[in-house]
Amino acid sequence: MSGTLTFWVVVVAVGALNYLSRLSFIALFARVEMPSLFARALRYVPAAMLAAIVVPAVALRGIGSADPVLENAKLAAALVAAFVAWRTRSTSATILSGMAVLSLAQWLLRAAA
Amino acid sequence: MRARLAAIRPPAVEGPPAGRAIIAVRFREVAHLPEPFLPARPPLPPACLHVRNHFSRPDFLAGIRDMSPPLIGLLPFGLVCGVAAQALGASAWGALGMSAIIFSGAAQIVAAQLLAAHAPIPVVVLTCFVVGLRLMMYSAAMAPHLKPLPARWRHVLAYVLTDQAFAASIRRFRDSGDAYKGASYFLGTGVLLWTTWQASNLAGYWLGNVLPAAWSLDFVVPLCFLGLLVPALEDRPTRAAALASGVAVIVLDPLPMRLSLVCAGLIGIATGLIVEARGKR
Numbered sequence: 001m002s003g004t005l006t007f008w009v010v011v012v013a014v015g016a017l018n019y020l021s022r023l024s025f026i027a028l029f030a031r032v033e034m035p036s037l038f039a040r041a042l043r044y045v046p047a048a049m050l051a052a053i054v055v056p057a058v059a060l061r062g063i064g065s066a067d068p069v070l071e072n073a074k075l076a077a078a079l080v081a082a083f084v085a086w087r088t089r090s091t092s093a094t095i096l097s098g099m100a101v102l103s104l105a106q107w108l109l110r111a112a113a
Numbered sequence: 114m115r116a117r118l119a120a121i122r123p124p125a126v127e128g129p130p131a132g133r134a135i136i137a138v139r140f141r142e143v144a145h146l147p148e149p150f151l152p153a154r155p156p157l158p159p160a161c162l163h164v165r166n167h168f169s170r171p172d173f174l175a176g177i178r179d180m181s182p183p184l185i186g187l188l189p190f191g192l193v194c195g196v197a198a199q200a201l202g203a204s205a206w207g208a209l210g211m212s213a214i215i216f217s218g219a220a221q222i223v224a225a226q227l228l229a230a231h232a233p234i235p236v237v238v239l240t241c242f243v244v245g246l247r248l249m250m251y252s253a254a255m256a257p258h259l260k261p262l263p264a265r266w267r268h269v270l271a272y273v274l275t276d277q278a279f280a281a282s283i284r285r286f287r288d289s290g291d292a293y294k295g296a297s298y299f300l301g302t303g304v305l306l307w308t309t310w311q312a313s314n315l316a317g318y319w320l321g322n323v324l325p326a327a328w329s330l331d332f333v334v335p336l337c338f339l340g341l342l343v344p345a346l347e348d349r350p351t352r353a354a355a356l357a358s359g360v361a362v363i364v365l366d367p368l369p370m371r372l373s374l375v376c377a378g379l380i381g382i383a384t385g386l387i388v389e390a391r392g393k394r
Contacts (some may be wrong), residue, residue, distance in 0.1 A: 004203075004204075004207070005286040006228070006234060007201065007203055007207060007228065008207070009209050009234055010224055010228060010234060010237050010241075011207075011210055011214050011215060011224070012214060013238045014214075014215050014220055014237070014238055014241040014242070014245075016216045017238065017241070017242045017245060018162040018215055018216070018217055018241070018245045018248060019272060021245045021246060021248040021249040021252065022248045022249075022251070022252055022274040023252065023267075023268065023271040024249050024252045024253070025249070025252040025253040025255075025256040025273075026252050026255055026256050026259050026267050026270065026271045026363075027267045027271060033227040034253065035276060037386075039253065040386060040389065041382050041385075041386055042249060042253065043250065043350075043385070044244045044350065044351060044354040044381060044382045044384075044386065045247050045249075045250055045378075046247050046250065046341065046342070047342065047345045047346060047351040047352070047354040047358070047381065047385065048210075048245060048354045048355060048378045048381025048382045048384075048385065049219075049243065049244050049246070049358070049378045049381070049382075050247075050339075050341055050345065050355070050380065051342060051354075051355035051356070051358040051359040051362070051377075051381060052359070052361075052362045052374050052377040052378045053186050053219065053223070053244070053334075053335065054235070054335045054338045054339050054359075055358075055359040055362050055363060056363065057332075057334065057335035059363060060363065060366060062228040064281065065252055067226055070329065074329075074332060077332070077334065077336075078336070078339060081336050081339050081340070082339055082343055085339055085340045085342075085343035086343050089343075089344045089348055090182075090186075090340070091186045091277065091337055091340035091341065092141070092182055092183055092185045092186035092340075093186075093338055093340075094186070094337070094339055094340030094342070094343075095186040095189065095190075095333055095336045095340060096185070096186070098193070098332070098336035099189075099332065099333065099336065102329060102332055103328075106329075107124075109350070
C-alpha cells in the first residue's frame, strides 16, 4: 500500500463528510429552509449515482483478459436481478436471484462450450 | 406554549411514576423561562433517564425483527467490503476503522477502488462525498419526523442512517406518527445493521484469501445497488437521470482517476432537473 497515512486520511475525511451528510438536515440545518434547487437536485442523487456505480460493474469488461463467459453471465444476472428488484423491491431477493443466475448462467455457458 | 401551560398547571397529586416523568420532562423544556414561571417541581431527571423514558422497547425489537431479512443481502456485501480493505493492504484495525467510521458500503467500495487505482486523495474524497449525497436526501426526508427529539437522539440516529434503515423506518414514522416510537424502531434497525456490518466486514477481511474467486462474490456489490436503484426509478425525471448517468459513465470511462463516476453522477442529476423542468411547462 502506498501509504497507511493516505488510507487513514481518506477514511477519516470520507467518514466525517458522510456523517455530516447524515446529520445535515436532521440537526445542522434543522431551522434553515433548504434552497429549492438543491432540494430538487437531491431527489435525483440516488438514481444518478447508483446507475453510475451499477452500469460499469455490469457492462464494462474488467481490466486485462476478461472472461467472456463471466461477462455474459453478469449481464444475464443483472437483467434478472433488475426484474426481481422491480417486482419485489427487496435488496435481499435481488442479490440472491442475481447470484443464483450468475452461477447458473456460467455453468450453462461453460457446459455448452 | 403547551409546555408553558403544563408547567403552570398544578402537579397531579401523586401520579404514577410515568406521569411524574412526563411532568419532569416538561419542566426541562421550560427551564429557560424567567423564575416566576417556574413552580416548585421534583428535581430534573438525569439525561439518560430522559432518553429511557421515551425509549420504546417493543418498537426497538420490531425494528430488529424487520431488519433481519434485508441482512441476508447485506452479509455478502459486508464480506466484499472487508475483502476490499484486505486487498488494499490495510491492517485489521484499518478494516474495522473503515467500516465503523465510514459505515457506508457504497463509499467504502468506491474509496477502496480509487485508492487501489492510486487516485489522489481529493478525488477519492470528492467522489465518495457525491456518492454519499444520497444520505443528505435521507436526512432531509427524516428531519421532520425527528424534530421533536432531543439533540442526543438525533446525533446517534444520524450515525446509523443508511439506505436500508431509512427505507424501513420512514414507513414506520409515517404509520405510527409517534416520534419516539419511530425513533426506537429506527434505533433497532440501526443497531442491528451496525453490528452485522462490522462483523461481516471483519469476516471478509480475515476470509479474503479463503473465499474462492469462482464465486464472483464481488458481483454482490452492483446487485445490492441495483436493488436500491430500481425502486428509485419512480417517474420520468428519475429514469432520465439514471439513463443519462449510465450512458455517461461508459462514455467517460477513459477519464483518468475514475473521474467518470462523479462526472456521470452530476450529469445524471442535471438531466433529472432538466426533464423535470420540461415536464412542468
